Amino acid sequence: MNDKKTMNFNDLEQWLNERRVTEVECLVPDLTGVARGKILPRAKFTEDRGMRLPQAIVAMGVTGEFPESGPYYDVIDPTDKDMQLRPDPTTVRIVPWATDPTAQVIHDCFDHQGNLVPYAPRTVLRRVCDLFAAQGLQPIVAPELEFYLTARNTDPNTLLRAPVGRSGRSETSRQAYSIDAVNEFDPLFEEIYDFCDKMELNVDTLIHEVGAGQMEINFFHAEPLGLADEVFFFKRTVRESALRHDMYATFMAKPIAGEPGSAMHVHQSLLDVATGKNVFSNEDGTPSETFMHYIGGLQRYIPAAMVLVAPYVNSYRRLSRNSAAPINIEWGYDNRTVGIRSPISSPQARRVENRVIGADANPYVAMAMTLACGYLGIKNKIKPKPEMKGDAYLAPYSLPRSLGEALDWLRRESDLHEVLGKEFITVYSEIKELEFDEFMKVISPWEREHLLLHV
Template identity: 80%
Template sequence: MVVRKEITFSELEQWFREHRVTEVECLVPDLTGVARGKILPREKFTEDRGMRLPEAVVAMGVTGEFPEEGPYYDVISPNDMDMHLRADPSTVRLVPWAVDPTAQIIHDCFDRDGKLVPFAPRSVLRRVCDLFAAEGWDPVVAPELEFYLVARNTDPDVPLKPPVGRSGRAETSRQAYSIDAVNEFDPLFEDVYDYCEKMELNVDTLIHEIGAGQMEINFFHAHPLGLADEVFFFKRTVREAALRHDMFATFMAKPIAGEPGSAMHVHQSVINKATGRNLFSNEDGSPSQEFYWYIGGLQRYIPAAMALFAPYVNSYRRLARFTAAPINIQWGIDNRTVGIRSPVAPPTARRVENRVIGADANPYVALAATLACGYLGIKNRIEPTPECKGDAYLGDYQLPRSLGEALALLRAETDLASVLGESFVTVYSEIKEIEYAEFMKVISPWEREHLLLHV
């Protein structure tokens, strides 16, 4: 595990000199998790550490569209006002694939009065972490991120296929946990690990998941904001590495029909900062009341948070019965069929795993939302249902089945809005409505095949 030295503004110049940096990528994660911003010569960044971008830059949909009217403009100024960006020097890292020595730094977004822009994803996660800190708690998370390697595909009308490996053949069967199947892509993953090492990303285990060409990378547990930054950086990194090996890496929740979807399972626990004790365990090692309340909060609020965990129409294709993805909010110990799992662990490492979140979710938004659910559970002392000890796939669906249904639940849940911020929920839900409307304009091959001559 890499322990990064915290870098301050006063030390940033020295860091630039040590790494001979000539350019700086000034990054802001938007609602989809896309890196927006500007690229500056190092001297320009040094002269002016602040910069501006239109506030709508972090509040657009995946298609780049904005609402034309409505509640969105009760939050976003119709005058196209600027945000003031401030670099977080602790996030500075090299861009290892750049030809010239280049740094990348994540920025926070502020308004003209010096307040965090409430609908920027990083601001939302900061807000939730501050609520934990006010209680004397320190949240800890560890994401497990799944993704697919696919053959290069430039035609969106052509289905995606697994890529060709070193053997010259593409996978045609499922190879869960196969070492040889991972080794098919050794040159690619050597680049990925090399890039991650140079960027000081705390990636842990790499495994082959169930699907053909599906991989999973695990991250060491840490504070949520730093880990969201690492997931954000990692997605850029693995996409870049894949391109250099003539393939794509995709974090779509369901990129290939008939194959399992990709998730971002998030392990989470809470530390009492005064005692250093895991809040989920009593002194005798038994599960604490807070452990059960946290689970109760996840059960109570996950359905309303689904538009944050499953943000696209494609996301809901993953959440189907018997597809290695949950369909309900049951909980259980060492049970992978439930949506909320507690792995077997010693009392100091007792934790809860949210298995509902898709790989396509914005890491800042997803971590903020899952922590918000647990926070509300503890604050409101919400008791969970009895533990599910059987196959949860045999139970009823308890999650919304579409983005439209999920957005209606999100808008109706005032408790989540109070924690995440009403401005954020308004902007997010309005943007997702635009995306949903865009999707509904598209006629799918299934519709042409089965409806054209039969109805």
């Protein structure tokens, strides 16, 4: 069998045969990161090598709604035409929790002329990676993904709480890096690691984060598209495993008031394809101009791109001084108060960590966003601000404070439109505008408590 990275359709058939697969989950990640698609019998999958779905299926809001009119339909045909989905053989994984032998394969979206659908999340990330490839560069990334375990909660009006562990008690205090707190959920994490092993997901370290019931999983570094696929699979796996252990796993950016938010920190570096060397370091081991320009690009464009990695109203609850998340795009070495951190490392491992991305972000869009900002920094030779050597929380806010504000910033930044694609920006913006409008129809408990009898 070939290495999975080079698998073709013949290899895929052999892979399915070896595992006696009887069903195939044909998946496509939508803008939210939800797995859309169809479940096909093995014979039907082999016969068709793809499927069709309406164009808008990958471009709906988190509530499942679509815009009624507007620029959205300048990109997506209002007659609800189909797109063609083709499997990517390199993404095939077993579904470890299925009763019968079942495989899952991520598909790419094409129009009837054979072109990739420009607003599909995988297409957007491919587009950005291709820009680096044209410069002889290979981006390398490593995500760190935080999430909360909570007790089952079937009533949206009820506050979330930490689940009961092996001791029979729920966490009531913060247990950062506590081994015993992680061991409270040994059966769950043993199953998660087992499932990840069967799915060949390259997960590394598991730690207990600051919040009660908050965990973090780190991934080994690799190329962006494959790692975005792994994060997509991992989120699905963790949610499934949690349900099997009578609890929920949530990747909401700020699920519990008074607790820290959840992030997806993305470490990133660039390799010279010809030499394999890290272009963030000079031959003498000092930081290169490319490294500085990359940071400059992150500082220049992240504020305008925030809605891509803080995609919901809830996302902006995390980005505050009391939520252990950045409030600006200062940069510094080994400084966890900044939005852009460079960890202490050897010259060959020099990298940048983007700390503003929320755990609720679509992994494909998130990686496309941070790489696009860095690319523009290199292209335009943008110099960064001086290094922040103190507490960045003492510096002013420089990120949008709400979804509506973030949308306005993105719409005005034409450089990002060119790199990420105007069709994607249009569809994404229209969907987020729809979600924002839906949220504004909801009256919160805070408003009833403080405004009902006082104004």
